[in-house]
Amino acid sequence: xxxxxxxxxxxxxxxxxxxxxxxxxxxxxxxxxxxxxxxxxxxxxxxxxxxxxxxxxxxxxxxxxxxxxxxxxxxxxxxxxxxxxxxxxxxxxxxxxxxxxxxxxxxxx
Amino acid sequence: xxxxxxxxxxxxxxxxxxxxxxxxxxxxxxxxxxxxxxxxxxxxxxxxxxxxxxxxxxxxxxxxxxxxxxxxxxxxxxxxxxxxxxxxxxxxxxxxxxxxxxxxxxxxxxxx
Numbered sequence: 001x002x003x004x005x006x007x008x009x010x011x012x013x014x015x016x017x018x019x020x021x022x023x024x025x026x027x028x029x030x031x032x033x034x035x036x037x038x039x040x041x042x043x044x045x046x047x048x049x050x051x052x053x054x055x056x057x058x059x060x061x062x063x064x065x066x067x068x069x070x071x072x073x074x075x076x077x078x079x080x081x082x083x084x085x086x087x088x089x090x091x092x093x094x095x096x097x098x099x100x101x102x103x104x105x106x107x108x109x
Numbered sequence: 110x111x112x113x114x115x116x117x118x119x120x121x122x123x124x125x126x127x128x129x130x131x132x133x134x135x136x137x138x139x140x141x142x143x144x145x146x147x148x149x150x151x152x153x154x155x156x157x158x159x160x161x162x163x164x165x166x167x168x169x170x171x172x173x174x175x176x177x178x179x180x181x182x183x184x185x186x187x188x189x190x191x192x193x194x195x196x197x198x199x200x201x202x203x204x205x206x207x208x209x210x211x212x213x214x215x216x217x218x219x220x221x
Binding site for chain 1: 154165214
């Protein structure tokens with residue numbers, strides 16, 4: 001079983017839609033949860049960073065962590081064509097750090 | 110502030126040839142990471158440095174891969190000899206905090 005599971009998509013939505021991206025994990029030691037955005041032929045860029053359970057909001061982006069279910073989500077409101085990218089979840093704890101495989105998102109104008 | 114710099118951006122070599130990648134991290138970041146990313150996959154850690162010390166190299170294939178970070182700043186990752194399966198993007202990242210890593214643009218390696 002992989003440490004982090006993420007649906008690779010691809011996901012295609014119309015402009016203005018709400019997007020939900022998700023990851024599950026198996027390691028209870030994970031305490032820090034990150035979302036990275038990666039444009040084609042670029043390195044990943046940190047979007048959101050949360051510690052333990054709860055929600056965090058930054059503009060159109062909301063990250064949710066449910067440690068009891070070992071499930072994290074990233075919501076994008078009012079999605080824009082510029083949001084088209086691959087979204088990677090990442091988790092760390094106990095000196096371990098893992099990325100998900102990424103979900104490819106396309107926002108259609 | 111300049112980001113993480115990597116060079117070259119692209120490299121094409123024949124199998125069994127050596128290749129080296131260079132990374133200059135963000136100023137002040139003591140931690141430096143080398144990752145490998147295959148198409149459609151997330152980055153996989155190869156090696157992590159704290160200053161000059163390699164603190165996690167458990168996933169580095171040491172028979173053909175080597176890395177160094179002299180003086181705790183720039184780092185070089187080398188493959189010798191390269192194999193077809195080494196074709197991938199090699200990413201360098203740096204951080205002040207373990208959970209907030211900043212990535213360079215990567216080096217796309219093609220082994221023919």
